[in-house]
Amino acid sequence: MIHSISRNKVRPACKPGFFKAYAGNTKCTDCPQHSSSHDQAATICHCDKGFYRAIKDSSAMPCTRPPSAPRNLVSLINDTALFLLWMPPSDTGGRKDITYNILCQRCEERDGDSGVAQCEPCEPDLRFIPRPLGLTGTSVAILDFATHANYTFHVESANGVSGLGVSPRSLANVTVNTNQAGPALVGVVKKDWASENSIALSWSEVEQLPSDKVDYEVKYFEKEQEQLSYSSTRTRNPSVVVRGLRPSTVYVFHVRVRTAAGYTAYSPNFEFATAAEDPDIADQGQVLVVVTAAVGGFSLLVILTLFLLITGRCQGYIKARMKSEEKRRTRFRSGHVPFSGMKSYVDPDTYEDPTQAVEEFAKEIEPSYICIERVIGAGEFGEVCSGRLRIPGRVDIAVAIKTLKGGYIEQQRRDFLREASIMGQFDNPNIIRLEGVVTRTRPVMIVVEYMENGSLDSFLRTRDGQFTVLQLVGMLRGIVVGMTFLSEIGYIHRDLAARNILVDENLVCKVSDFGMTRVLEDDSEAAYTATGGKIPIRWTAPEAIAYGKFSTSSDVWSYAIVMWEVMSYGERPYWEMSNQDVILSIEEGYRLPAPMGCPVTLHQLMLHCWQKESNLRPRFNNVLSFLDKLIINPSHLLALVNDGQSYPDSPEDMPDYPLFISIGDWLDSIKMSQYKNNFLAAGYTTLDSISTMSIEDIRRIGICLIGHQRRIISSIQSLRLQLHHIQQSGFQV
Template sequence: MHSLTASSGPALVGVVRKDWASQNSIALSWSEVERLPSDIVDYEVKYFEKEQEQLSYSSTRTKAPSVVVTGLRPSTVYVFHVRVRTAAGYTAYSPNFEFATVAEDPDIADQGQVLVVVTASVGGFSLLVILTLFLLITGRCQGYIKARMKSEEKRRTRFHSGHVPFSGIKTYVDPDTYEDPTQAVEEFAKEIDPSYICIERVIGAGEFGEVCSGRLRIPGRMDIAVAIKTLKGGYMEQQRQDFLREASIMGQFDNPNIIRLEGVVTKSRPVMIVVEYMENGALDSFLRTHEGQFTVLQLVGMLRGIAVAMTYLSDMGYIHRDIAARNILVDENLVCKVSDFGMSRVLEDDEPEAAYTATGGKIPIRWTAPEAIAYGKFSTVSDVWSYGIVMWEVMSYGERPYWEMSNQDVILSIEEGYRLPAPMGCPVTLHQLMLHCWQKEANQRPRFNNVLSFLDKLIINPSSLLTLVNDVQSFPDSPEDMPDYPLFISIGDWLDSIKMSQYKNNFLAAGYTTLDSISTMSLDDIRRIGICLIGHQRRIISSIQSLRLQLHHIQHSGFQV
């Protein structure tokens, strides 16, 4: 608990806003009523439960005009006020602002939506009757009605679970609910005359065949660059259906940050899916090729685009299940677009990202939430976990998550509470958001609209991105503000914890015999002691950043290393 410090001068902090809240966390940001002095040190946020009336309070500090306050009680109103610390001392506190955490029992939120559910169900039933009569007349009823009924059932399930789609946003229809998958393709994907397609060159290989670049030349329209996925010859009918399933999904989306479907060719061979062409290819390889060439604000802009797409998809009720930088495409203007809507595809055993699930399918372990790995339970918030991994990929310029750890080691480490450390040069606020996306309890993770709002705040206030995780001066001043870190006893313990024990002799031979001496090492130092692999260098330097926090915590607690 902090002691009160006398304040002087006016309160330089204006309105404090709640960006989002979960059961145990509230994200805040604030404006400044006038230009702050150049010697600002940080902000102090004091908070307490409203019912306590300041009998017991806590505080935290932040360099940026925003903070995520954690460790709160569910369904509780908290009072917050903020003040500025300068070289001359503290200013006065802002006025009090009251915000509440989310209720612990999701059924509580559902009770207020009963009327909405009943109204929607009655309206949906009436509409279904009308559609049934119409489709009986037109002769297209059987498959379409079954698909819509199953879709309505899914929609009612989302209402019951507390997810109410925004007004005006369509509900996603699963193509698998059609008795005849061809009907889904006809409904959601436009047939293109193959004579309009000019294939120029092969740019890659997909699961079902080649991927080419070319031009789409529809009479009366301007030529556009496209990517063409082709289905290789000798296919079975099931393979054809699986191939076209992605078009049935993609054709339902209309968002600037989702890859656009131009159409399909199904009435001649080869069968093709035609989408917009993305000049810079996959995000992970693009970042690796251009390492260090973008500003933090540009990287945040890329992350925002992905969050826009995921907010749109989650509002439609679509769960992607395979959000990863390799499945994000980048155009010539650095606009990122979500792609790869074929998670039902079977990953080959020799693919490094493949792993098992309880249901026998294979999923990308490094990007997948714990509950999806353990129980096959996919949801919007399991996509949020994956988005947090994408954030880490972007800020590390395409580094492989968890480096060379095996899939089994990744699963065990996450279960024990391990989370990826911040990449070099990563702002504190972004790593905080990653950690929030990686909450073990799924209902404590933010929703995509919360993530998008938070990123918008950072873009509007770019000064909040200046404080880096590897900036020693950004450490909290009080032990109460420090997170818990594993207490390493020796260099060997530390290297074992990051699966780098093969380098123990390198450190000792170079004279690094204590944890304190290691905490001062730079990337150049790592290279000088003979660690040549870039992935290993980054993994060690990221862990050193966490080690600095640990040592700082120990020193403030009165222990000696």
């Protein structure tokens, strides 16, 4: 009995400096860091002065404090955006939940009497990308700022205990002057005419424009959307026809001028509506033009009609002649030029009625010939299914069927079928083949050949490391064959990415998804300028991002990104970097490092395609010739970037890589800062020591995720090049 009592005796109360969170026969524990207890039997340790616990923090957690201010806040400004960049605070307060807030003031000239600047909150239509509050990254882009203005931006560091104390806010400040040598605002914007889907605008200038004017930018959006989604277009003249609008809809327009120095401020908002959706009601301005042309230009119309009949391009003007011309036109569907100086393709957007382009280039299929078997995905306009095409007298073939979902409007139907009118003009073994369309019954369908292995990026991710380098080069060759064909007939793809490459059962890669394609002008140097819409930042050339200037050269840039995707087995380009970080990094000269196991020759080809000057990039036929030489002589594929043995002949030939100062900076740049302690604990304390690491070394220090291993090894390869460059210059690391 005595033994039992001694074994279960009650433990003494906790002494000062210790606490017990819960009553019971448990041990007392030391107070967490930055906290203390001064009484006996404490159930909680109170935080020291200046330290706090968040509501969700347990009593066993250390007390923490608000972070210090962000470091090295700088601003950059170009003709499209203002960028703020900073480094994390030197003191995080002992927490990891660091976020940033952007506060903005617009300050006018100083008052002559008081000498104090007159400041007020920034205008509400100033846009922050991704957002002004709760940022987890260390950069932000600011759009729609005014010219000739002074902005003061305060960047605040915050964490889970910010606001709990009385300490001042942790702010870093920068003042930006947006004095750009732009002209004054444009004057009144007026509507010249409107149709169901278009509005013609013109405007005057307040004063004489400077000689360095580049063009005008017209920004527009549906009034009811409150500018949540907007589009823009550019024009060199003080007038524009904005197309692709919805009938009976009010749109808000405002205009600004772009000069060599940048943009002016926008004009005031002007609201105009499109016409009602009634084919019998024409806009008065258009009727006046048609009547005038009919009365005063009848002879010209006759001559034009005869010319169009001779060239076979009258389908948009004389519909009655279409059937009689149909057989003759089909001879040119293979893409050959029918007459000297005439393009071998037709842009469906040039048709007065775009549905005529579908009738011209896509074969109508009897719906009973199509057997839908299962749904395999979802597209922008509806479901994507697999099935069989059973045309009498032909062998059954596997097909993929894109369907247009019910409840569509006519503009959606046209947009859906536009891709078919483009695909129908292509005849190349490395471009997805159009079998036909169903337009006369519902659902409306586009039928293409079926590709058993689906999209290239998904296909590679599920087969990591299963192919030889030569097999991967063969896939790349198939893609460049298709792109060479497109470039030779004057097409630009604008959305070339591994997700838009399809793979059949024989590993043949075919270019697909022509929803963003545009046709080039006759001039071989011409480029299409985007008029709104989404741009795939990670795959898009810098000139296309900055100025909307798409060309075959911008497709070459995208192709090199696809090369990187293939050699990395479908890894995401630039990993978890935000789009704005990607844009800034590319502008600063950063290029993707070689994937693990990538031959030196292929990475050098990528770098060649990623040259900033578009005219210095190779053409697709040059890339095709280069890959053919590698396939014929595969010994050139043996030297891998991983070996660290192949460098350019001189430092001048080196690509520009960011210069890292410490291990922490290096890991921060590839979003791998969580592994800093792993490297330091294993004795890797200098950049030079890291440059010698192998994949086995990476595993040995405790980095287990394959994706993280790949990213670190790829970055180490570029680090080797950087260190080699420094040593070549005579500096010590």
